[in-house]
Amino acid sequence: VKLISKVRRDLDRGKFELHFQPKLRLSDGRVSGCEGLIRWRDESGALIPPGMFMPKVENTTLIEPVTRFVAERACQFASTHTGFVSINLSVRNLQDEHLLDAMKALVESYAIEPARLEVEITESALMSDMVAARKALERLRCFGVKVSIDDFGTGFSSFEYLQHLPITGLKIDRAFVKGIGDDPRAKRLLACLIDVGHTLDLEVTAEGVETLEQHWALCQLGCDQAQGFVYAKALPPGEYTAWHDQHR
Numbered sequence: 001v002k003l004i005s006k007v008r009r010d011l012d013r014g015k016f017e018l019h020f021q022p023k024l025r026l027s028d029g030r031v032s033g034c035e036g037l038i039r040w041r042d043e044s045g046a047l048i049p050p051g052m053f054m055p056k057v058e059n060t061t062l063i064e065p066v067t068r069f070v071a072e073r074a075c076q077f078a079s080t081h082t083g084f085v086s087i088n089l090s091v092r093n094l095q096d097e098h099l100l101d102a103m104k105a106l107v108e109s110y111a112i113e114p115a116r117l118e119v120e121i122t123e124s125a126l127m128s129d130m131v132a133a134r135k136a137l138e139r140l141r142c143f144g145v146k147v148s149i150d151d152f153g154t155g156f157s158s159f160e161y162l163q164h165l166p167i168t169g170l171k172i173d174r175a176f177v178k179g180i181g182d183d184p185r186a187k188r189l190l191a192c193l194i195d196v197g198h199t200l201d202l203e204v205t206a207e208g209v210e211t212l213e214q215h216w217a218l219c220q221l222g223c224d225q226a227q228g229f230v231y232a233k234a235l236p237p238g239e240y241t242a243w244h245d246q247h248r
């Protein structure tokens with residue numbers, strides 16, 4: 001209760017920020033876009049990571065204004081940078097038609113190409129309310145916003161339903177990237193997951209890339225995009241621009 005009332009207060013006081021973690025296109029090593037990740041600045045000026053508050057926020061109606069804030073910052077960023085921007089949606093967001101329509105309005109008011117906005121939805125969020133999830137994804141695809149399944153491979157989704165959902169990408173969970181440097185079985189499993197995505201005509205992104213060895217393995221396996229600390233962590237907009245200028 002205390003945490004939630006602080007979030008509500010600080011949202012109005014401008015204490016939340018959206019940081020941006022670059023994603024690389026592996027075919028040419030260029031920056032293809034980024035993922036927006038929320039941060040909360042406390043009284044001392046330190047950043048509180050989302051793991052400390054989002055699980056609680058996601059279980060309340062506050063997730064609506066928080067996600068609206070995230071979507072707005074993402075569209076603003078997209079209107080001033082090249083590439084696409086992904087944001088994370090929670091289960092409640094998928095059940096909230098007003099929020100989905102607000103995202104459409106934001107894309108229009110910032111005059112960005114809808115396909116430059118992507119939503120990431122975890123496998124477990126999708127499975128927890130399939131009926132709402134399907135309707136939400138169809139609505140988003142109708143606007144032209146892209147949809148990627150996050151943490152793929154960890155949420156017990158069936159391949160049968162994967163084939164019939166209106167999605168455009170798969171983001172393979174970092175657990176599958178972890179061992180590929182030294183474990184041949186881990187590398188073969190990752191190759192399979194990339195194949196699943198490509199078989200279904202989906203764009204495949206690997207997350208949690210922390211070493212150059214993992215980076216080269218992903219290139220070799222034909223993965224489309226990668227994200228991870230080996231390239232950059234999530235950066236505030238100003239630092240992102242500086243980083244990007246050095247990496248083009």
Ligand code: G
Pocket residue numbers: 036037038049050051054070087088089090234
């Ligand atoms: O950036 P960090 O690794 O600390 O984020 C941890 C987790 O917090 C992410 O995996 C993501 O699921 C969640 N998260 C970060 N930003 C957002 C956001 O804007 N919305 C939602 N729903 N979750 C977020």
Ligand code: G
Pocket residue numbers: 021037088120150151171174207208209210227228229230233234
């Ligand atoms: O799961 P999701 O797609 O929301 O991933 C975003 C989270 O992953 C962020 O919290 C981000 O800080 C974290 N993250 C990004 N790159 C790496 C990495 O290379 N290693 C680890 N362990 N976490 C990462």
Ligand code: NA
Pocket residue numbers: 035087088120150
């Ligand atoms: Na994500």
Ligand code: MN
Pocket residue numbers: 150151171173207
């Ligand atoms: Mn993920």
